[in-house]
Amino acid sequence: MARIEADLEDLTARARIRDAAMRLFGEYGFERATIRGIAEAAGVSSGLVRHHFGSKQALREACDAYLVKEIRRMNDEARTDSMRTAANPVGSALAKLGPYQRYLARALAEGWAAPLFDEMVRMSEEWLEEADKARPDPPFASRKARATVGAAMGLTVPILHQHISRGLGVDLATPQGAHLLAVTLLDIYSHPMLTPETAASMRDALEKLRNSPPSSPS
Amino acid sequence: MARIEADLEDLTARARIRDAAMRLFGEYGFERATIRGIAEAAGVSSGLVRHHFGSKQALREACDAYLVKEIRRMNDEARTDSMRTAANPVGSALAKLGPYQRYLARALAEGWAAPLFDEMVRMSEEWLEEADKARPDPPFASRKARATVGAAMGLTVPILHQHISRGLGVDLATPQGAHLLAVTLLDIYSHPMLTPETAASMRDALEKLRNSPPSSPS
DNA sequence: ACGAGCACTACACATGTGTGTAGCATAAAG
């Protein structure tokens, strides 16, 4: 049995196929990535892909499930060595995602991987729970709502990776790019775009609009 | 000539094809959307699509170019009636995007539409230029860097539309969903996740890591 | 030793899709 190999180095053909699939799905997207391409990348025949996973769709779902498991593991790990992550949470999270970053981005952007996103929302909620303690005023929205939008915002980075790289002038995959991103995020997260007063007034205006909707015909 | 029709109602076959393409590209993605499907949605033959646009790729580029033009127009419009947009910038921006929201999201997530993103960065820069006036401390990063990341974050909403809807428990397309999102964004944008002190210390830690990179083997 | 099961391959099939070509109708220009 190849089980021994699997436990030692995770080099079983099935695992290799999964890894190749995640790589190619992430690189080309689900449609453009072909079973034959994945098979070739994994060093196996295309038939074996079907043998192990049944169909392309099922292969995708297996990748999703694997990533959910990995994300959970990373999340637990991140709790322990909070030393390094404290300095650069987003950066270290991305670093941990590593080769799965592109897959994650594609999966979310294409609308799959609902459980993955929900898991990250849950992680954000835990983070927020702590942050809320140091907050005097009542939030405008529920913790879950804020965690959802917050998580989504964090996921922007891997999803729009190349656009952001272009905007920053450095590839985010390089140390320089990662550093610049981290500093920029630090600035954004520590400087509110709106003052409490303007926010309150906007909120009031919003409530007024809610009762008397604008005259748009839609 | 059908030019008269075009100027009056934008109902020329070419425009109908473009609109149908943007809708289907947005709904299904570039690969899964077929020329035949687009042709059917536009009420024309599949050959006409090719006749007008040459190829599927060129059709996509035409859609991109059209959207850039539209975004520019919307941006100019937004400057005039700043009354309503002031209360809910993101919401009104999304409302303006309307049917093109999904296309924009797909285009960016799939890596096309670089000029589109860059245009939105430029818009963010203008926004930031004004905001920076009321800011005493020097920013951590250049305005363009902050505008890039900020724009990307804003674009999260249309890109992860369905995930956010699921997390909020309301479809963002409904007035209730839009309202909840607006309120949540207001809260996030008015409450920094980090205090200036922690941000400063994290920044220092980041600089230290920069000089002595972590022991990860990658 | 031997048969059963599994990992794995080679090959064929059906189909959807982008693209190319030929042709028709309508209308403006001469």
Next chain:
DNA sequence: CTTTATGCTACACACATGTGTAGTGCTCGT
């Protein structure tokens, strides 16, 4: 009226791709 251009359609081709089927060698249990 004829000619020409153009918006538009119908049809066919080449090809890639997901999927299905048959077959082979190897390993393990008995």
